Amino acid sequence: MIKNNRLTTEQYEHNFSDIKPPFETQDAALVEANRCLFCYDAPCTKACPTSIDVPKFIKQITTYNVKGSAHTIFQSNIMGAGCSKVCPVEKLCEGACVYNLMEEPPIPIAKLQRYSTEKAINNNWQYFERKKSNGKKVAVIGAGPAGLSCAHILTREGVDVTIYEKENKGGGLMTYGIAAYKVTPQFCEDEVNYILGIGGIEVKYNQELGKNISLEELQKNYDAIYIAFGVGLANKLNIPGEELEGVEDAITFIYNLRSKTYKEISVGDKVAVIGMGMTAIDAATQAKRLGAKEVTMVYRRTEAEKSCTQHELDIARLDGCATIWLAAPKEIVGENGKVKALICDVMQLAEPDAKGKPLPVPTGQTLTLNVDMIIKATGQNPYSNIISAYAIDNTKGKINIQQSATNVSKVFAGGDCVNGGKEVVDAVQAGKDGAASILSFLQIKN
Amino acid sequence: MADISSNFLGIKSPNPFWLASAPPTDKKINVLRAYEAGWGGVVWKTLGSQVKNVSSRYSSVDYHGSRVMGFNNIELISDRPLEINLKEITEVVKLFPDRAMIVSLMADSTREAWHELIKKCEDAGAMGFELNFGCPHGMTERGLGAAVGQDPEIAKMVVEWVMEKATIPVITKLTPNVHSVVPTGKACVEAGTNALSLINTIQSVTGVDLDTLVPNPYVAGKSVFGGYCGPAVKPIALKFLTTIAQNATTKKVPISGIGGISTWRDAVEFMLLGSSTVQVCTAAMKHGFRIVEDMCEGLNNWMDEKGFKTLNDFIGKSVSNITHWEDLDINYHHVANINQDKCIHCGLCYITCEDTSHQAINLDKGNPYNTYTIKEQDCVGCNLCKLVCPVDNCITMVEKRVAPEYINWKMWQEKGLPLNDH
Numbered sequence A: 001m002i003k004n005n006r007l008t009t010e011q012y013e014h015n016f017s018d019i020k021p022p023f024e025t026q027d028a029a030l031v032e033a034n035r036c037l038f039c040y041d042a043p044c045t046k047a048c049p050t051s052i053d054v055p056k057f058i059k060q061i062t063t064y065n066v067k068g069s070a071h072t073i074f075q076s077n078i079m080g081a082g083c084s085k086v087c088p089v090e091k092l093c094e095g096a097c098v099y100n101l102m103e104e105p106p107i108p109i110a111k112l113q114r115y116s117t118e119k120a121i122n123n124n125w126q127y128f129e130r131k132k133s134n135g136k137k138v139a140v141i142g143a144g145p146a147g148l149s150c151a152h153i154l155t156r157e158g159v160d161v162t163i164y165e166k167e168n169k170g171g172g173l174m175t176y177g178i179a180a181y182k183v184t185p186q187f188c189e190d191e192v193n194y195i196l197g198i199g200g201i202e203v204k205y206n207q208e209l210g211k212n213i214s215l216e217e218l219q220k221n222y223d224a225i226y227i228a229f230g231v232g233l234a235n236k237l238n239i240p241g242e243e244l245e246g247v248e249d250a251i252t253f254i255y256n257l258r259s260k261t262y263k264e265i266s267v268g269d270k271v272a273v274i275g276m277g278m279t280a281i282d283a284a285t286q287a288k289r290l291g292a293k294e295v296t297m298v299y300r301r302t303e304a305e306k307s308c309t310q311h312e313l314d315i316a317r318l319d320g321c322a323t324i325w326l327a328a329p330k331e332i333v334g335e336n337g338k339v340k341a342l343i344c345d346v347m348q349l350a351e352p353d354a355k356g357k358p359l360p361v362p363t364g365q366t367l368t369l370n371v372d373m374i375i376k377a378t379g380q381n382p383y384s385n386i387i388s389a390y391a392i393d394n395t396k397g398k399i400n401i402q403q404s405a406t407n408v409s410k411v412f413a414g415g416d417c418v419n420g421g422k423e424v425v426d427a428v429q430a431g432k433d434g435a436a437s438i439l440s441f442l443q444i445k446n
Numbered sequence B: 001m002a003d004i005s006s007n008f009l010g011i012k013s014p015n016p017f018w019l020a021s022a023p024p025t026d027k028k029i030n031v032l033r034a035y036e037a038g039w040g041g042v043v044w045k046t047l048g049s050q051v052k053n054v055s056s057r058y059s060s061v062d063y064h065g066s067r068v069m070g071f072n073n074i075e076l077i078s079d080r081p082l083e084i085n086l087k088e089i090t091e092v093v094k095l096f097p098d099r100a101m102i103v104s105l106m107a108d109s110t111r112e113a114w115h116e117l118i119k120k121c122e123d124a125g126a127m128g129f130e131l132n133f134g135c136p137h138g139m140t141e142r143g144l145g146a147a148v149g150q151d152p153e154i155a156k157m158v159v160e161w162v163m164e165k166a167t168i169p170v171i172t173k174l175t176p177n178v179h180s181v182v183p184t185g186k187a188c189v190e191a192g193t194n195a196l197s198l199i200n201t202i203q204s205v206t207g208v209d210l211d212t213l214v215p216n217p218y219v220a221g222k223s224v225f226g227g228y229c230g231p232a233v234k235p236i237a238l239k240f241l242t243t244i245a246q247n248a249t250t251k252k253v254p255i256s257g258i259g260g261i262s263t264w265r266d267a268v269e270f271m272l273l274g275s276s277t278v279q280v281c282t283a284a285m286k287h288g289f290r291i292v293e294d295m296c297e298g299l300n301n302w303m304d305e306k307g308f309k310t311l312n313d314f315i316g317k318s319v320s321n322i323t324h325w326e327d328l329d330i331n332y333h334h335v336a337n338i339n340q341d342k343c344i345h346c347g348l349c350y351i352t353c354e355d356t357s358h359q360a361i362n363l364d365k366g367n368p369y370n371t372y373t374i375k376e377q378d379c380v381g382c383n384l385c386k387l388v389c390p391v392d393n394c395i396t397m398v399e400k401r402v403a404p405e406y407i408n409w410k411m412w413q414e415k416g417l418p419l420n421d422h
Ligand SMILES: Cc1cc2nc3c(=O)[nH]c(=O)nc-3n(C[C@H](O)[C@H](O)[C@H](O)COP(=O)(O)OP(=O)(O)OC[C@H]3O[C@@H](n4cnc5c(N)ncnc54)[C@H](O)[C@@H]3O)c2cc1C
Pocket: A086, A087, A088, A141, A142, A143, A144, A145, A146, A147, A164, A165, A166, A167, A170, A171, A172, A173, A174, A177, A178, A179, A182, A207, A208, A209, A210, A228, A229, A230, A231, A232, A251, A254, A278, A279, A282, A414, A415, A416, A417, A421, A422, A423, A424, A425, A427
């Protein structure tokens, strides 16, 4: 049965509490900070898409210069606080830490980054001053990580920035997509306010490109436009029964979870999650944490081909989520308009496809899962309609850019809408790159 | 199993580890606990005229997350009544007759005062004396402590007074607050001291509080120079020790080494450079008396490994290995080698050599890991990279002699060989 309000308030709070708690004390942070070797041309910095000078900011913690430490982080990544909570560091900075080569635990870089940046946000230490307005105006579409990072650099250089955002809050998927046990709504709001604190950025909420505003209008009124509206639409399974009550896409499921109270969100007793990417993991773990009795993740390839990290899969497993490998959804069976079961083709791996991933092919056998809810997490599609409508050059909906510029005059783009969906930190870097291109396009020297 | 027992001028102890004259040895409770833990002996906290201490009296230097790399105190000699000290010494000696009981003395500057104190302590059961000519604060203003140790003439006079009276071995403890400890050491040996010990603490300011702007330790808004000790002073202590172990006069008497000893390894280094016993203060104050267990076991294991049966088999063995700069072999050359299998690509060797040494390390960019290799022809062999490398034995120095024969600086000049190879 699909229902909400399955747990007590305490249970919800416990289940959705911070998955990576911060250092409790300065001493605790110092123990780890002092382990840092202060590498030269550090692998961790190279592994960070925004190239944060990690050894420097950690060294600054050890000299009790926490203010300087957060400055170092924000210089490279204005969302350094959020990134410290959501980055898959095991494949980024911490994965490159030289301690791994000594078979020693890496420096907890993200936790230290959180230590400094949290203090900066809580104390509202503003490091950057906006130059006097130079009269140039730039419109940014989307107040997600890419849009905010771009806007922040532009305003620093004296550009007047207007962000058009279709939701009524900023942060993008940080606010609406990322697992609730990684960031809280309050944190996301604080981070957005902190970034906007520099001034010179006006955010117009509930304004959607293609609905309330058009690109032509923006081209007329602004010197440049930066598109950072991410990817949005969930992929369809295109199998019978997809319209039944109880079939939901992961993005909507998490969106609701992130914008309402936990009690309001319904889950089934037995939930199947389709896919094995990061989003699938997030959907599965959160369904379990909302009180679903059984959660089973279904993937058409084997564990070796999964696109989530081992670390994420371990989180799901520790939450008690089951996995079924080599199973591809074939049909959803209903009763009275509601989901009753999921029938899957049992697959086997054939030769690798163009991307090098082995292609799963049906064996002819099937298996049936008795479930009352199905969450689809098989990837997201770019906003192809808008992109095509404005004749923006794209590859399967992903905007094509050259040094952040699209083929359309004055229009630049970056983040998920270009890369098809990566991490927050990649979007932040895209925003920096976009700002740099726009500044040079506007002939503003920084 | 090696024999680690010690016989210092007839004063026997089951091991060469004594506690230095300081708070760990200033009363019966501490000393009994120390003996129970296994310490070979103590130098009882310095006795003399009644003094009064200030409350706040210690401060320290931390380094890279490690506490008390260096320790500083502004404490005086024992502030407990002499009679109590003497009574407790007697009791302790009775309970642990197999341990060394040296009593540290700093009498007022008269022959009578010294004679009286010596008599009382001998009566109480002291097995030896240590003359405190080293305390660098508080007592110097009264013409005692380092004020004595810094002036060979005065030191000599006091030692002579002591030798007139003492019937048990006398060790004179030297202050490092001089440019050389040899003049005072020589004067004391000439005056008849049976042994020397060193070092006492080094005058210091451990730091300034960046909020109050008052240096440490804080005493009602003020501070004074204190005496520095602990791991930070070990290299300085070893240097002073070596000069005493090498001088023709001072090397005639046994030495008790002090200054920054925390482990059996430190102790062995002191002994190799001429100490017959060693004394410990800061390490015990930081960790408690239990550290002596590993000191004994570690020393024992090392001696077994090296085939030394008694302490005398290795005491002083490294003294002659410290020579004069002008006797060093200029034809000796070695170059660094980086073991690529062990390298963790931290780049620390590269940046030190590049920024501050001889630009002798090659960097091949990689993502995320660079490869570092030595440019042998540019490497002068300074050791810097090896010192900063965080991986044991990753960088090693490989001998590449310039020529087989020994040649020192004087010979080099005599032969008119080129001075500059740049
Ligand atoms: C379920 C899920 C979990 C994730 N978990 C992680 C994680 O743990 N760690 C991590 O680093 N990354 C994670 N990601 C990826 C990360 O959230 C994105 O890569 C990142 O947010 C992309 O930033 P962006 O600015 O390009 O796009 P978005 O964050 O998507 O921001 C786009 C913004 O544009 C707005 N918008 C959209 N269309 C319009 C329009 N037409 N007009 C005006 N505004 C518009 C949107 O409302 C949104 O605010 C996750 C993604 C998902 C879906």
